[in-house]
Amino acid sequence: MDQVHLMNVFVAVGEEEGFAAAARRLDLSPAAVTRAIAGLEEQLGVRLLMRTTRNVRLTEAGQRYLDDSRSILASIEEANEAAAGVNSAPKGNLSVTASVLFGKMFVMPCILRYLNEFPQVEVSALFLDRVVNLVDEGIDVAVRIGHLPDSSLKALRVGQVRRVLCAAPDYLARHGMPQHPADLLRHTIVAAAGISPRVEWKFGAVDDPTLVRLRPRLTVSSNDAAIEAAVSGLGICRLLSYQVAEDVKADRLRIILADYEEAPWPVHLVHRESKFGSSKVRKFIDLLAEHLRAHQHLQ
Numbered sequence: 474m475d476q477v478h479l480m481n482v483f484v485a486v487g488e489e490e491g492f493a494a495a496a497r498r499l500d501l502s503p504a505a506v507t508r509a510i511a512g513l514e515e516q517l518g519v520r521l522l523m524r525t526t527r528n529v530r531l532t533e534a535g536q537r538y539l540d541d542s543r544s545i546l547a548s549i550e551e552a553n554e555a556a557a558g559v560n561s562a563p564k565g566n567l568s569v570t571a572s573v574l575f576g577k578m579f580v581m582p583c584i585l586r587y588l589n590e591f592p593q594v595e596v597s598a599l600f601l602d603r604v605v606n607l608v609d610e611g612i613d614v615a616v617r618i619g620h621l622p623d624s625s626l627k628a629l630r631v632g633q634v635r636r637v638l639c640a641a642p643d644y645l646a647r648h649g650m651p652q653h654p655a656d657l658l659r660h661t662i663v664a665a666a667g668i669s670p671r672v673e674w675k676f677g678a679v680d681d682p683t684l685v686r687l688r689p690r691l692t693v694s695s696n697d698a699a700i701e702a703a704v705s706g707l708g709i710c711r712l713l714s715y716q717v718a719e720d721v722k723a724d725r726l727r728i729i730l731a732d733y734e735e736a737p738w739p740v741h742l743v744h745r746e747s748k749f750g751s752s753k754v755r756k757f758i759d760l761l762a763e764h765l766r767a768h769q770h771l772q
Contacts, residue, residue, distance in 0.1 A: 482509040563753035564593035571616035576600035632771030633737040661708030664689035665699035676733040
C-alpha cells in the first residue's frame with residue numbers, strides 16, 4: 474500500500490483516538506482504516522496502537538511514529554506547494570500562538586495586516602498563558618518569552634523584555650519606596666501566577682541571586698487582573714515590562730527596585746523545522762519579526 478496513505482491514516486487514528494472518527498475524517502470506510510493500520514503494523518513489524526472496546530491508545534513506538542509521520546507529511550505538503558509554485562501566493566491555514574496579553578498587543582495587529590495582504594489564507598490564533606506544544610497541537614508559529622530549551626525547532630530572536638516590580642504612586646506614597654528586595658517583606662504583594670508562580674522571588678545575577686520568600690495578599694492567574702490590582706493601589710506586583718509599559722508611561726504605575734532586576738528575557742519566534750520554506754509561514758514570520766524588532770517596548 475502507498476506509504477503516504479498509510480501515514481495519513483495512522484495520523485488520523487492517532488489524533489482522533491479511534492478508527493470510526495478517523496474514517497469520518499478521511500471519508501473512508503472503517504474497514505479500510507482497519508486494513509491500513511494492520512498493513513502498516515505488519516510492514517513495520519511493531520505494534521503502534523493498543524485497542525480496547527472503548528478506545529485506541531498509542532504505544533510508545535506509536536507515539537514516536539506519529540510525531541515522525543506528522544513531520545514527514547508536513548514536509549511533503551510543503552514540497553508539493555513549492556513545486557506547484559504556491560509559494561508566490563500564500564494560501565491555506567496558518568496557526569499562531571502567544572500569551573494572552575502579548576498576543577493582543579503585538580501579534581493581532583500583524584495578523585490583521587497579514588490577512589489583508591493575503592486573502593487566500595485563514596489564521597487560527599491561540600492566545601494562552603501556557604506553553605503550547607507546536608507538534609502536538611499543530612501550531613505553525615509561536616512567540617516564546619524566556620530562555621529556550623534545546624529542541625529541533627527553529628527560533629528567531631526578535632526582542633527582549635524585563636521582569637519588573639511596580640506599584641501605584643498612591644500605594645508608594647502610603648507605604649514608602651522599597652530600597653532592597655528584603656523590604657518587600659513589609660509590603661502588600663500581588664502575585665501574577667503566570668509571571669511569578671512561586672512565592673520565592675529571585676533578584677540580581679543568576680550566579681548570585683538575592684532570594685526573598687513572600688506571602689502574597691492576592692494571587693491571580695490573569696495578568697490583566699494583577700495589573701488592575703496594582704493600579705488600584707493594592708500593592709506591589711511583578712510583571713513583564715511590556716505589560717505595564719503604558720501604565721508606567723501614564724504614571725499609573727512606577728517601577729521599583731530596578732537596580733535589582735534580573736537580566737532581560739529574550740523574545741523568540743519559534744516554528745517547526747522544515748526543509749522547504751512554506752510561503753504562508755515564512756511571510757508571516759517576516760512580517761511579525763519586523764514589527765516586533767521595531768517596537769519600543771521590546772528593546
